Amino acid sequence: MGSWYRDGVAFRCKGPECGDCCSGKAGPGAVWVNDTEIAALAAFLGLSPQEFTLRHVRSLSGHLSLRERPNNDCEFxxxxxxxxxxxxxxxxxxTYPFWSKVMAAKRRWEEEAAACPGIGEPGAIVPASEVESVLERDRERFPEGRPPLP
Ligand code: SF4
Ligand code: SF4
Incomplete structure (x- = not known):
């Protein structure tokens, strides 16, 4: 378990009225998707995985990402x-903001607060065990880290 967050971290998502991690406010980004995630999204929308991919997926750095609108918002x-x-x-x-690259160091977590207003929310402590559980899911999905943005 990461030693710097053993006492938990202050975080509470500000919800839809924020949405900064989904919007293009911070510029272009990527929402990486694999076949399993595409299948789940397609089923949710009543599309075949092929149709969903045609409509909503793009190739980025040799990997698959959801499309963005011209203002860099996620399409969804x-x-x-x-x-x-x-x-x-x-x-x-x-799993955001408990991504491996964000949780790697306290300094990195503090820097992420510029992108996520929920980080540092007074009195909202997420225990280390919960952070670790989310981190584990993130590591399982991205065992080699996230693809680089072009
Ligand atoms: S940027 Fe942070 S606070 Fe805002 S919606 Fe995303 S996770 Fe929640
Ligand atoms: S799919 Fe898009 S809108 Fe939905 S949570 Fe992910 S980034 Fe946000």
């Missing part, structure tokens, strides 16, 4: 309401 983000595919959202959306 609805301003003020949040994710329109919430129950089928990909792993990286479920």
């Amino acid at each position: 983000y609805v301003a003020g309401k949040g994710c329109s595919v919430y129950d089928a959202r990909p792993t990286q959306c479920r």
Whole structure:
């Protein structure tokens, strides 16, 4: 378990009224998807995986990502309401901000607060065991780390 967060970390998601991790506010990004995640999203929308891929997936750095709108919002983000595919959202959306690269060092976690206003929320302590459990899911999904952005 990472020693710097053994006493837990202050975080509470501010929910749909924030949505900064889904919007293009911080510039272009990637929502990486694999076959399993594509199948779940396709089923949620009543599409075949092939149709879903044609409509909503792009190739980025040799990997697959959901498409963004011209303003860099995720295609499934609805301003003020949040994710329109919430129950089928990909792993990286479920595990943020407890990503390996974010939790690697306290300094990195503190820097991430610039992108996520829920980080540092006073009185909202997420215990280390919960952080570790989310991190484990993130590591399982990205055993070699996330692909680089182009
Ligand atoms: S940026 Fe942080 S606080 Fe805002 S919606 Fe995403 S996880 Fe929640
Ligand atoms: S799939 Fe949903 S949770 Fe993930 S980035 Fe897009 S709008 Fe946000």
